[in-house]
Amino acid sequence: MKIGxxxxxxxxxxxxxxxFGQPDMRHIGMNAYDVSLWxxxxxxxxxxxxxxxxxxxxxxxxxxxxxxxxxxxxxxYGVVGGLSEECSAMKIGIVxxxxxxxxxxxxxxxxxxxxYPKLGLFHYPLSPAIPDSATADLPKFTCASADIIVxxxxxxxxxxxxxxxxxxxxxxxAIVLTxxxxxxxxxxxxxxxxxxxxxxxxxxxxxxxxxEACVRLIAELIKKDRL
Numbered sequence: 001m002k003i004g005x006x007x008x009x010x011x012x013x014x015x016x017x018x019x020f021g022q023p024d025m026r027h028i029g030m031n032a033y034d035v036s037l038w039x040x041x042x043x044x045x046x047x048x049x050x051x052x053x054x055x056x057x058x059x060x061x062x063x064x065x066x067x068x069x070x071x072x073x074x075x076x077y078g079v080v081g082g083l084s085e086e087c088s089a090m091k092i093g094i095v096x097x098x099x100x101x102x103x104x105x106x107x108x109x110x111x112x113x114x115x116y117p118k119l120g121l122f123h124y125p126l127s128p129a130i131p132d133s134a135t136a137d138l139p140k141f142t143c144a145s146a147d148i149i150v151x152x153x154x155x156x157x158x159x160x161x162x163x164x165x166x167x168x169x170x171x172x173x174a175i176v177l178t179x180x181x182x183x184x185x186x187x188x189x190x191x192x193x194x195x196x197x198x199x200x201x202x203x204x205x206x207x208x209x210x211x212e213a214c215v216r217l218i219a220e221l222i223k224k225d226r227l
Contacts, residue, residue: 102146
């Protein structure tokens with residue numbers, strides 16, 4: 001089993017090195033793709049790529065993992081903004097559906113914001129890489145994804161009203177759509193760093209601990225042979 005893991009930023013990647021230790025191999029590919037390999041046993045390998053922030057970098061990094069390392073599944077973990085009072089700092093969950101509200105061809109057409117031609121979907125489901133039974137005790141999120149940093153307060157509340165979303169971030173739609181096109185199962189593990197009324201200060205305060213919570217969940221799933 002080759003497990004591909006995508007993380008957007010160095011701050012989110014750091015806890016992975018702290019928990020899993022130094023990798024067996026570090027690969028810096030063309031255009032500075034940064035991939036680290038951990039050999040867990042003779043049947044399980046982890047390829048962690050520093051994907052970069054935003055949709056374009058994330059789509060390219062996901063395809064790079066698939067093409068160059070032939071990963072069997074993709075995991076994306078990281079921090080997100082909460083869009084409701086229930087999604088406060090350090091709450092961790094699994095993304096169940098994604099809406100790409102940064103994709104908009106609604107002008108002069110019958111399409112809604114976030115709706116792609118021919119796909120016929122508004123909320124894009126995931127083909128999970130982790131069995132639902134292994135994460136049954138975790139909340140399931142609908143994620144609003146776009147290349148936008150969303151301010152606290154009304155901007156976040158508007159996202160929740162418009163798209164029935166629980167969290168927001170900048171990479172999920174790209175990873176899900178790329179994995180779906182390649183028929184690769186993927187699971188998104190997200191922890192809230194900034195609540196509905198919070199901004200970048202909360203992100204800076206919680207990014208390490210929230211990312212660490214995601215990594216510890218991954219480590220526990222591997223230990224229990226659920227991943």
